[in-house]
């Protein structure tokens with residue numbers, strides 16, 4: 001099988017511009033005790049809670065919420081706000097030692113999530129059980145990640161998060177060694193119609209049928225693709241099948257000791273719930289005594305940050321940008337429909353698949369909340385109410401408005417009014433009369449507008465002003481980061497970057513948006529960026545109607561949203577023979593040590 005090589009990993013200095021927390025320092029540095037920042041707010045009372053040992057709590061005075069206009073200087077009132085902001089930033093930045101941060105690193109802030117995380121409903125739910133997520137994380141210190149029944153409180157949280165979708169995978173495991181492949185395989189065609197025909201499911205299922213359970217010993221780890229904060233990712237082959245995966249391996253003891261279990265669990269649960277062409281497929285998850293392993297789709301094309309560095313002038317053409325951001329937009333739209341606020345959009349987290357289409361990765365900073373997608377308009381071409389014989393379903397697996405997979409081409413299982421319209425061919429308007437392809441699509445509002453979090457999370461250059469100001473934030477942060485992302489792909493740099501993290505944060509809050517003179521970028525692109533980079537979230541594009549608003553912007557004119565997955569990507573990764581990759585780096589076994597390796601412990605599943 002031929003695949004393209006990943007040109008660089010996050011470990012290269014150029015790429016490593018992420019993952020230093022101002023509260024929780026990420027990367028190859030000592031980790032100070034996590035700092036939780038809360039503030040008092042009339043609209044969102046903070047329930048007093050007992051903080052875990054080593055966690056400081058800082059209560060800040062309400063920072064006045066001021067709209068800082070894109071143009072114009074700061075008023076004296078705003079200057080006063082800035083003083084409060086300075087104090088807040090100083091306290092949140094004080095834990096990251098700038099001397100320890102290598103140049104070119106664009107780190108993400110990953111504050112330990114407090115009890116306000118997950119929206120008001122989730123907070124209520126957790127408080128009803130007398131356990132905040134933060135304390136759950138601590139109490140879960142020794143439990144296996146695979147256990148969903150180990151703690152009733154944690155199970156409740158899981159049930160809440162996953163309500164509305166099939167709970168076929170919610171089975172409990174009492175052993176420390178669990179294999180969810182049964183679950184994943186059996187439910188794959190039910191829950192993941194987009195990937196139902198993928199031979200990798202069958203390969204996994206065949207191994208499971210033969211050996212009972214699937215484990216680390218069934219895989220050959222060929223190459224380390226990179227390391228994240230909670231695990232390392234390896235290109236792996238399901239032995240003898242020529243089926244390749246990206247396997248994220250997390251050391252459970254390390255997760256527990258570093259209080260990252262909840263974060264790992266969040267990521268796994270989100271991955272399990274996804275079924276979208278631009279989001280990762282989790283084929284299976286299993287645990288060994290030491291490790292928790294996620295078996296995902298492998299993206300051989302590297303990430304957009306690396307790809308951008310290779311472009312002339314280190315920026316993409318506007319046409320290429322339109323393609324990439326359109327696919328990211330669909331992924332974000334789908335996530336919001338599932339009640340997931342992504343919060344960490346940046347080129348590093350957008351991977352390129354073998355076919356050149358994108359895959360948004362890395363969900364451990366995501367916020368989950370309640371959402372109820374509403375169909376506001378069935379079709380612009382068809383203002384009649386929904387037809388009797390057309391049933392629209394909003395199952396997570398089918399929720400994407402542009403779903404066109406064969407498994408979905410039945411009126412009762414998918415959201416596809418254009419495909420199932422009862423109008424005859426003659427009655428339909430020809431394509432060229434449709435103009436922008438957005439208009440005939442149904443309009444679905446899927447903004448989780450109730451989402452609320454006080455966490456200080458994200459990547460400095462990408463942090464939304466409301467996160468920095470500690471006002472509490474919701475799904476609009478994804479539209480801010482979408483604006484920064486668009487800007488960076490077009491201009492080769494982010495708009496508010498300062499000489500250091502502190503300066504960057506001040507710029508985000510107080511500096512007006514400016515565009516460089518070169519490269520020359522269209523008016524519509526700049527107009528879209530202006531709409532997205534409005535400091536006040538309430539006035540930001542997409543605040544109310546989410547992705548639907550953005551899709552209708554002239555920048556996307558001509559984009560065929562329904563068929564973008566079939567469009568030609570700007571670049572297709574160069575294929576390389578997988579056998580040429582030196583390795584395997586290690587064969588894996590739960591029990592027997594492979595030749596040349598003493599035992600499973602040999603595998604260096606480092607985290608920094």
Ligand SMILES: Nc1ncnc2c1ncn2[C@@H]1O[C@H](COP(=O)(O)OP(=O)(O)OP(=O)(O)O)[C@@H](O)[C@H]1O
Nearest residue numbers: 009010225226227228229230233246297298299362
């Ligand atoms: N499916 C995949 N295919 C190819 N490479 C991947 C895949 N998933 C992750 N990687 C690479 O592995 C590296 C580590 O990924 P991972 O998601 O664990 O960490 P991260 O993105 O740094 O985030 P975090 O620290 O939040 O976990 C990244 O450089 C990423 O590019």
